[in-house]
Amino acid sequence: MNEQGALYLLKFGELTLKGGNRETFVRVLMGNLAAMLRGTGASITRTEGRLYVNCSVEKQAVCEDVFSRLAGISGWARARGSEKTVEALMGAAVDEARVCYDGGAHSFKVEARRTDKSFPLNSYQICCMAGDRIAGAIPGFKVDVHSPEATVNIEVRERAYIYGAERRGLRGLPVGVSGRGMLLLSGGIDSPVAGYLMALRGMRIFAVYFHAYPYTPDEARQKVVRLAEIVGLYGMGVKLSVVSFTKVEQRIKERAPPEWSTVLLRMAMMDCASTLAVGKRCKCLITGESLGQVASQTIENMTCAESRARLPVLRPLIGLDKESIIRQAVKIGTYETSILPYQDCCTIFSPPHPVIHAPLHEAAALYDSLDLPSLLRTAGGFQMQG
Numbered sequence: 001m002n003e004q005g006a007l008y009l010l011k012f013g014e015l016t017l018k019g020g021n022r023e024t025f026v027r028v029l030m031g032n033l034a035a036m037l038r039g040t041g042a043s044i045t046r047t048e049g050r051l052y053v054n055c056s057v058e059k060q061a062v063c064e065d066v067f068s069r070l071a072g073i074s075g076w077a078r079a080r081g082s083e084k085t086v087e088a089l090m091g092a093a094v095d096e097a098r099v100c101y102d103g104g105a106h107s108f109k110v111e112a113r114r115t116d117k118s119f120p121l122n123s124y125q126i127c128c129m130a131g132d133r134i135a136g137a138i139p140g141f142k143v144d145v146h147s148p149e150a151t152v153n154i155e156v157r158e159r160a161y162i163y164g165a166e167r168r169g170l171r172g173l174p175v176g177v178s179g180r181g182m183l184l185l186s187g188g189i190d191s192p193v194a195g196y197l198m199a200l201r202g203m204r205i206f207a208v209y210f211h212a213y214p215y216t217p218d219e220a221r222q223k224v225v226r227l228a229e230i231v232g233l234y235g236m237g238v239k240l241s242v243v244s245f246t247k248v249e250q251r252i253k254e255r256a257p258p259e260w261s262t263v264l265l266r267m268a269m270m271d272c273a274s275t276l277a278v279g280k281r282c283k284c285l286i287t288g289e290s291l292g293q294v295a296s297q298t299i300e301n302m303t304c305a306e307s308r309a310r311l312p313v314l315r316p317l318i319g320l321d322k323e324s325i326i327r328q329a330v331k332i333g334t335y336e337t338s339i340l341p342y343q344d345c346c347t348i349f350s351p352p353h354p355v356i357h358a359p360l361h362e363a364a365a366l367y368d369s370l371d372l373p374s375l376l377r378t379a380g381g382f383q384m385q386g
C-alpha cells in the first residue's frame with residue numbers, strides 16, 4: 001500500500017449481518033466507492049471486513065466528502081499504517097494519541113483487535129502496553145476505560161493500522177443491491193427525502209416529475225432537476241424523467257367536480273408512473289406521502305391513488321411528522337431548494353374544499369369517465385426529458 005498521502009479506513013455496516021449476500025454487497029459497495037472517487041487518483045484496497053482508501057493530500061477533502069455520502073458504510077476514519085513490529089506499533093499509537101490530545105481530549109482508552117495471531121502480543125497485551133506508553137509519553141492524558149474522550153484504535157491485520165476519531169457513516173445498504181425504484185418527485189420537501197431513504201436501503205432511484213407548463217413555470221422544473229441531482233449525490237445519480245401533465249390536468253378540470261381534482265390527479269400520476277417504471281425495470285413506486293399531512297394524504301385518498309398503481313407503492317415517510325422530515329431535508333441538503341417559492345401543479349390545481357375521505361368506487365367511476373388512457377398512453381410523447 002502506498003505510504004504517501006492520506007490513508008482512510010472504512011467499515012462496512014449492516015453488511016456484516018447479511019450472510020450469503022455479503023460478497024455481492026461488498027462488491028457493489030466497492031464499485032460505488034470507485035465510481036464516486038473517479039478522477040481523484042485514490043486507490044481502494046479490500047481486506048477482511050475493511051476497505052482502505054489511499055489518496056493524495058490534495059484530494060483529502062474530496063475523498064472525505066465521498067465517504068460522508070456513501071451508503072453502506074457504518075464509519076470511517078483517517079488512519080495511519082504501521083509495520084507489524086511491537087516498537088513501530090507503539091510509536092504509531094503514541095503519535096495518534098498525541099493528535100487526539102492536541103485536539104482537546106483529556107482522557108483516552110486503547111482498543112485493539114488482532115486478526116494476525118502470529119503477532120507476539122494479544123489484543124489485551126497490546127491495549128495495556130499502548131496505554132502505558134501513551135500515558136508515559138503524554139503527561140496529562142489520562143486513561144479512562146469507561147468514558148474516555150478519545151479512543152486510540154489499533155488493528156493488527158495483514159499490516160497494522162492505528163486510528164483515533166471515527167466518523168459515523170450513512171449506514172444503510174449500498175445503492176444497487178435492492179433493485180430499482182421509481183420516485184414520484186415533486187418540488188416539495190418530502191419526496192426528495194423519501195428518495196434518499198430508499199437509496200439508503202440499497203435502491204437505485206429513477207424519478208419522474210409531472211410538469212404542467214405553463215400553469216407551473218419552468219423554474220419549478222429546474223427546481224426538481226436540482227433536487228434529483230442532490231438526491232443523486234447519495235444515490236449514485238438519479239435519472240429524472242419530466243412528463244408533461246398539462247393535458248391531463250386540463251381534462252380533469254373540464255370533466256370532474258373541482259373538489260375531486262387532487263384525488264384524480266394522484267390516480268393519474270400513479271397510472272402514468274407505473275408505465276414509466278415498468279419501462280425502466282423499476283420494481284416499485286416511491287412517494288413522499290405522510291399519513292394525514294395534507295388533505296390528499298388520508299388513508300382513503302391514498303387508497304384511491306394506489307388503486308391505479310401497477311407496482312407496489314412504498315411510502316418511507318408515512319409515519320414521520322413534518323418536523324423530522326424537515327430535519328432530514330436539511331441534513332441531506334434538499335431543504336433550501338425545496339422551499340424555493342415556485343409552485344408545483346398540485347398547489348395551483350388544488351381546490352378550496354377537496355374531498356378528504358374519497359370513496360373508492362366513486363373515485364374509480366370518475367376516473368374512468370375522464371377517458372385518460374388515450375392521453376396517458378401517449379405520455380411517452382409528453383416526456384420532455386429523461
Ligand code: ATP
Binds near residue numbers: 269
Ligand atoms: P412533497 O413535499 O413531496 O411535494 P407534499 O406534502 O407536497 O409532498 P403532495 O403534494 O400531496 O404532498 O404530494 C404527495 C406525493 O405525490 C409527493 O410526495 C410526491 O411523491 C407525489 N407528487 C406530487 N406532485 C407531484 C408531481 N408534480 N410530480 C411527481 N410527483 C408528485
Ligand code: MG
Binds near residue numbers: 186187188189344346
Ligand atoms: Mg408537494
